[in-house]
Amino acid sequence: MPDSLKILTKLLDEARFVDLSPTIEHNMPKWPTHPQIIVDQTITHEHDGYYCQCLVLGEHSGAHVDAPAHIHSDMMKHTIDTYSPNKLFGRAILYDLSQLNAQPGERITAEQILQLEEVMGDRCEPNDIVLLHFGWQKYWTLDQTGKYYSLNEPGLAEDAVKLFAERKVKAVGSDTIACDTPVKAGVEERSYGHFAYWLPNHILIMEMLHQLDQLPTRSYFAALPLKIKNGSGSPIRPIAIIPKDSCKED
Template sequence: MPDLITSLRELLTQCEAVDLSPVLENDIPRWPTHPPLVIQPTVNWKHDGYYCQTVFMGEHTGAHVDAPAHQVSSMMESTIEVYPPDYLCAPAVTYPMHRLNAKPGQRITADQILRLEEEMGDAAGEGEIVLMDFHWFQYWTTSGDWKFYAKNEPGLAEDAVRLFAERRVRAVGSDTIACDTPVIAGEEMESYGHHVHWLPNHILIMEELQNLDKLPVRCYFIATPLKIKNGSGSPIRPFAFVPRN
C-alpha cells in the first residue's frame, strides 16, 4: 500500500489542477426561478472576536450537480446523498461545442457531435464524463446584464442526448446554466437530458462550470457534492487534473 500511495503522489505531481468552479459571491447569475445566493458577514472580529459568514443558497447555485429527483418525479429516492462520493470522479472528455457556433435556442445534433469527435480524435465512453465547452462563461457576470447568461443558451437535440446516454457515460457537464436545454430570452425548451435520457438513467448533470477552455481533450475530472439529506442536487467544487507541459 505505501508503494501505491507513493506512485499516486508522483503521478499527481506531474499534473496541474485546473479549477472549474466560479467564485461564490453575491449577485452571481442564477436560474430565474431559483433563490439568490446571499452571503452575509454576520460574525466579525470587532463584535464577536472572530470572523464567520452566513450563507443562504439553493442547491443549484454556482457550479452544481443535478440529481434525478430534481426533474424526475418517479425517482424521489434518487437524491444526491445516495450516490457514492467518487461518482463524479472519472476520466473526462472535453467537447469544443463553441466550434459549432450554436446560438441561444438552437439544438446541436448527434451528427454534429460525431463530426466534432472526428476532429477531436476522441470520444467519451462508458463510465466517463462529458464536458461541453460552449464558451458560454464569457457571459457570466455579477453586474450589468447578468440575466443574459441565465436566460439564453444553446442546447442539444434529442438524438445528441441519446448518443451519450447509449454510451453509458457517467455524467455530463457544461459551462451553461442548464446543460442540454435550449433557452432563448428566458423561454425554456424541452430538456431531453433532464427528463428523458440522462437523469432517468442516473447520468448526473453538472452546470455552470468554468475554465473548460483550459482543458485538453482528455483529463481526470473530480467533483464531490455536499451530502445533503434528500438533496435535489448540490453545489460542487469541480477541478481537473491535466498533464503539465
C-alpha cells in the same frame, strides 16, 4: 508506504489542477426561479472577535450537480446523498462546442457531435464524464448583464443527448446554466437530458462549470457534492487534473 500510493502521490504532485468552479458570491448568475444567493458577513472581528459569514443559497447554485429527484417525482429515492462519493470522479472528455457558434435556443445535433469527434480523433466511452464547452462563460458577470447568461443558452438535440446516453457515460457537465436545455430570452425548450435520457438513467448533470477552455481533450475530473439529506442536487467544487505533458500553454 505502498508502491501504488507512492506512484499516485508522485503523479498528483506533478500534475496541474484546474479549478472548474465560479466563486460563490452575492449577485452571481442563477436560474431565474431559484433562490437568491446571499453571502453576508454576519460575524466580524470588530463586533464579535472572530469572522464568520452566513450563506443563503439553493442547492443548484454556482457549479452544481442535479440528481434524478430534482426532476422526477417517481425517483425521490435517488437524491444526491444516495450516490457514492466518487460518482463524479473519472476520466473526462472535452467537447469544444464553442467552435460551432450555436446561438440561444439552438440545438447541436448528433451529426455535429460525430463530425467534431472526427476532428478530435477521440470519442466518449462508457463511464466517461462528458464536458461540454459552449464558450458561455464569457457571459458570466455580476452586474445586470449577467442576466443574459441566466436567460439564454444553446442546447442539444434529442439525438445528441441520446448518443451520450447510449454510450453509457456517467455524467455530463457544461458551462451553461441548464446543460442540454435550449433557452432564448428566458423561454426554455424541452430538456431531453433532464427528462428522458440522462437523469432517468442515473447520468448526473453538472452545470455552470468554468474554465473549460483551459482543458485538453482528456483529463481526470473530480467533484464532491455536499452530503445533503434528500438533496435534489448540490453545489460542487469540480477540478480537472491534467498531466503536465498534456497541459495547454498558459
